[in-house]
Each structure stands twice: as structure tokens, then as C-alpha cells.
Amino acid sequence: MNNDLPLTREAILDAAEQVLRRFGPDKTSVVDIAKVLRVSHGTVYRHFASKASLREAVTERWLHKSIAEPLEAIAGNVNGSAVERLKLWLEALIHAKQSFSLQDSEMFAMYAAVTLDTIEMIATHVDCLIEQIARIIRQGMDSAEFKPGQPEVLARSIFIATSRFHHPAHAREWLAETIDADFDAVWNLILLGIE
Amino acid sequence: MNNDLPLTREAILDAAEQVLRRFGPDKTSVVDIAKVLRVSHGTVYRHFASKASLREAVTERWLHKSIAEPLEAIAGNVNGSAVERLKLWLEALIHAKQSFSLQDSEMFAMYAAVTLDTIEMIATHVDCLIEQIARIIRQGMDSAEFKPGQPEVLARSIFIATSRFHHPAHAREWLAETIDADFDAVWNLILLGIE
Structure with a gap:
């Protein structure tokens, strides 16, 4: 430099x-x-006051660029079916996390460690993702694809109910043979609830 | 001795x-x-062939006695509403895990470690729990409390969708102030799907 x-x-x-x-x-x-x-x-x-705050800032930027920004492109697309968009969004989140855990393992390990310590930064990132889901659900309610309800509460519950597939604490389980069938089962349960 | x-x-x-x-x-x-x-x-x-197999057997016995057996008493009770029984069962599972993480922390730490390594033993334990949920759901379908469907698949998806509240990898998050509200939200999503 x-x-x-x-x-x-x-x-x-x-x-x-x-x-x-x-x-x-x-x-x-x-x-x-x-x-x-x-x-x-x-x-x-x-x-940066400490190595920890530097590590947190690097992780925050990485989460924004590699997770929140690409997903915003899906959430922000108002055309087509909200059901399909919600599924596409969840699959994109899961695919991103699962490929990073294998292909960008240093950053992923740092993110998994930071998740345990920097509760506030991770909460802000999660809130940003939940807001994206809420927008998709609101559109689905407006178009009567989804039952009426509270988009924010539903969005949060969908995010939490799919933790097994995107929370870094489950990374080892993503290698299981049943992981795709398990996601389909949880997705069907969610659909039963919102459609 | x-x-x-x-x-x-x-x-x-x-x-x-x-x-x-x-x-x-x-x-x-x-x-x-x-x-x-x-x-x-x-x-x-x-x-026992190794310290690892001894550790696994101790954990297996502990999981059976302190989780699967008390929950069986709830699943095996065929009186009353299946909705209430399902909620009681999930709350009992979550309460047991969350209290062990605080009050029986040595055993809980061993169980959390064993979960990462002894995939087969844990899978058997999880299958036993899912079979209990499936029985409650089957009763709810028989009494028309629940929509018709596949009890085993639904049971597995409900178990996975509630991972945040009972999987040991999430133990740190159980201390969050929002954890009870989050469970209520996921429970409502499940109910929307099955009732």
C-alpha cells in the first residue's frame, strides 16, 4: 500500500x-x-480499539457483502410469486452459508466464533435478513398468496425455524445425507402455515 | 464397590x-x-473398548433417563387434546435441555461434545424423540384436531424447526431475553401448519 x-x-x-x-x-x-x-x-x-473489534468489523463487512447484499436482490424483486421468492431466498441463504463453510472456511470459522461473542452485531445482521423475509411475506399477503397475519413475527419465526440449515453452529450437520430432505420437510411445514 | x-x-x-x-x-x-x-x-x-465408547455409553444412558423417558410419559398419555400434549411435550424437552445446560453443566458439556462425534447414537436418540412426536400427531389426526398428513414427516420437521430451543449447539442463545417469545412465534407457525 x-x-x-x-x-x-x-x-x-x-x-x-x-x-x-x-x-x-x-x-x-x-x-x-x-x-x-x-x-x-x-x-x-x-x-480499531482492539484485535477483537477489527475481527468483528471484518466479519460484519463480509456478512453484509456475501450474505445480506445478494439476498436483498431476491427480496427486492417484486415480480412473480411470493411463495417462489421466499423459497428462493431461503435456499440462497442456505446455499451461501453451506458453500462458505466448505470453500471459505477461514472466514466461516471466524464468523462462527464471532457469532458467539458479538451478540449485538450478529443481531443487527439477523434483523436485516428478517426484514427482507418480512417484505416478501407482506407482498404475499397483499396478493393473497399468503393468509393474513403479522409479517415481522412470521418472518422471525421462519428464520428461526430454519436455523438448522443456516446457523453456523450446525455446520457439521450440513454434511448429512438427509439435509436436503430435512429442509424440504421444514419448508412444507412453513408453507402449510402461511399459504 | x-x-x-x-x-x-x-x-x-x-x-x-x-x-x-x-x-x-x-x-x-x-x-x-x-x-x-x-x-x-x-x-x-x-x-468398553475405549474411553470414547465409555463416554458415549454414559451420555446415551443419561439422554435416555433424563430426556426420552420423562417425555415418553407425556407422549404415552392418550387423554385430552393432542395440541396441548404436543406443546407440553416440546416445552418439557426445551425445559429439560435448558435446565441441564445450567444445572448439570458437566453432563451437558459432555453431551454437547458427544453430539458432534457419535452421530449414530445421537440419531437413534433423535429418532426415538421424533417417534414420540409422531404418535401425538397421529392421535391429533385421528381425532381431527390436526389436518390429515404424514405424522412421521411432520414430526421430524417439527423437531428440526425447534432446534434453536433444544439443540445443544444453541445453549448460549437460551440465555437471550427473547428466547420465550421466539419459541411462541415458532410454535404459532407450527400450529398454523398442522391445525
Whole structure:
């Protein structure tokens, strides 16, 4: 990095993500990240109070870019059936989590660890996802595809009822042979309830 | 223990459970268990091939006695409403798991660890619980409290959809203030689907 330019928050997060991916969260220090940026660790600490807050910010950005943003494209599409959109949205969430757990395992492990500690940041991310589901449900209620009800409460219950398929604590179970059949069964239960 | 009596499997499990509770799974050795029984560790190994299989057998017995058996008393009661029985059963499962995580934390930690490794034993335990739910649902279908459907598939989907509240991987989330409201929301979604 060119040291003459002012050091932005984004540039620090880029370097931190790169170093965390290479060494893993346990073996990465703020000094390692400062080295990549060719600045002193004091400079990094002016932007982030601790290694933990840096780790949290990297995870938050990753969750936004790789989960919330792509899903927003599905939730924001107002054409077609709300049932199909809801299923597409859930499958996209599940597919994203399941592929990251295998193909971006360093970031996924960090996210799984951060989930246990940074309750507030994760709650904000989850609220953002639930709001997307609520929008799909509201459209389905408006078009009478779904029974009348409270979109926010239903959205939250659907998100929680599908935890087995997207919550990082279940990552090991995603390798089970029955996982797709189990999702179909839970999806059918949800549909019975809302259609 | 009186060394003149033949050493039963149950006696070994009693001693193992006692030692595992006292020292925790990591610090317990087969030698410790043999010492409590006043036998050689070779004698214990004649019944259990490894410390892992002993740990699995203790967990299996604990799950049966403290979860499956008390729940069977609810599932086996054919009087009254199936809706109420299903809710009572789920609440009893959730209450049992949540209190063990706080009040029997050594056994719960061992169970949480065993869940990740002994897939077959846990699958058998889960199948036993799902069979109990299926029986309640079948009764509800027979009495027309529930819509017609496949009791086994519905039972499995209800068990999975409530994972957030009883799967040990979620134990930290059970302390959240919203956990009871979240269960009510998921329960209402299930009811919408089956009634």
C-alpha cells in the first residue's frame, strides 16, 4: 500500500481480511495487519480499539457483502410469486452459508466464533435478513398468496425455524445425507402455515 | 464397590458418570474409573473398548433417563387434546435441555461434545424423540384436531424447526431475553401448519 495516502477504514479492513484469511484468527495480530499496510500498529489502533473489534468489523463487512447484499436482490424483486421468492431466498441463504463453510472456511470459522461473542452485531445482521423475509411475506399477503397475519413475527419465526440449515453452529450437520430432505420437510411445514 | 460381585455394565456406567461429573470428560481416564470400582483398567476395557465408547455409553444412558423417558410419559398419555400434549411435550424437552445446560453443566458439556462425534447414537436418540412426536400427531389426526398428513414427516420437521430451543449447539442463545417469545412465534407457525 502507498503510505502517502491517508489510511482509510476500508483499507485496514481489506488488509485485515487478507491476513486473517492467510493465518487464521488465532495467529493473526494487529502487528501483522499493520505490516501489510506498512504503518505502525498504533495507526491501526487509532481506527480499531482492539484485535477483537477489527475481527468483528471484518466479519460484519463480509456478512453484509456475501450474505445480506445478494439476498436483498431476491427480496427486492417484486415480480412473480411470493411463495417462489421466499423459497428462493431461503435456499440462497442456505446455499451461501453451506458453500462458505466448505470453500471459505477461514472466514466461516471466524464468523462462527464471532457469532458467539458479538451478540449485538450478529443481531443487527439477523434483523436485516428478517426484514427482507418480512417484505416478501407482506407482498404475499397483499396478493393473497399468503393468509393474513403479522409479517415481522412470521418472518422471525421462519428464520428461526430454519436455523438448522443456516446457523453456523450446525455446520457439521450440513454434511448429512438427509439435509436436503430435512429442509424440504421444514419448508412444507412453513408453507402449510402461511399459504 | 464390593469386588467379589461380578462387574456389570451398569456398575461401570455408574462409576464412570460419577467420575466424569467430578473431573469433566477431558481430565477423566479409564484408570480413574477403574480405581473407583477397585478393579484393574483391563477389567473396564473388557466391557468398553475405549474411553470414547465409555463416554458415549454414559451420555446415551443419561439422554435416555433424563430426556426420552420423562417425555415418553407425556407422549404415552392418550387423554385430552393432542395440541396441548404436543406443546407440553416440546416445552418439557426445551425445559429439560435448558435446565441441564445450567444445572448439570458437566453432563451437558459432555453431551454437547458427544453430539458432534457419535452421530449414530445421537440419531437413534433423535429418532426415538421424533417417534414420540409422531404418535401425538397421529392421535391429533385421528381425532381431527390436526389436518390429515404424514405424522412421521411432520414430526421430524417439527423437531428440526425447534432446534434453536433444544439443540445443544444453541445453549448460549437460551440465555437471550427473547428466547420465550421466539419459541411462541415458532410454535404459532407450527400450529398454523398442522391445525
